[in-house]
Amino acid sequence: MALDPLELIIIGVILVVIFLWGPQKIPEIARAIGRARKEFDQASKELSGTFAASGALAAEGQTSKSGDELLIETARKLGIPTTGKTREQISDEIVKKSSN
Numbered sequence: 223m224a225l226d227p228l229e230l231i232i233i234g235v236i237l238v239v240i241f242l243w244g245p246q247k248i249p250e251i252a253r254a255i256g257r258a259r260k261e262f263d264q265a266s267k268e269l270s271g272t273f274a275a276s277g278a279l280a281a282e283g284q285t286s287k288s289g290d291e292l293l294i295e296t297a298r299k300l301g302i303p304t305t306g307k308t309r310e311q312i313s314d315e316i317v318k319k320s321s322n
Contacts, residue, residue, distance in 0.1 A: 225233075239248065293312055297304050302315045 239251065243251070290309065293309060293316070294304050297312050297316055300316060300319050302312065302319060304312055307315075
């Protein structure tokens, strides 16, 4: 029965670890790997929780406005007509009106 290349690599890594650090270091290395894995799992759970919370807000209709909507709303609040104008023209007029 032949060994797969992955199995040979794993065996080789184990032998290198034993020869480089000795058998007494193997439990310490395993603990360090376990702690790193635990921290990674906690961080990924927190991140997925954050994405789930933001997805719930979006589903409730609490989405943020797009840049165009915000620009038009700001122009209307300042009394600037927006029909037939480009975004650049509207933003220039907003800047002129707010600087006065």
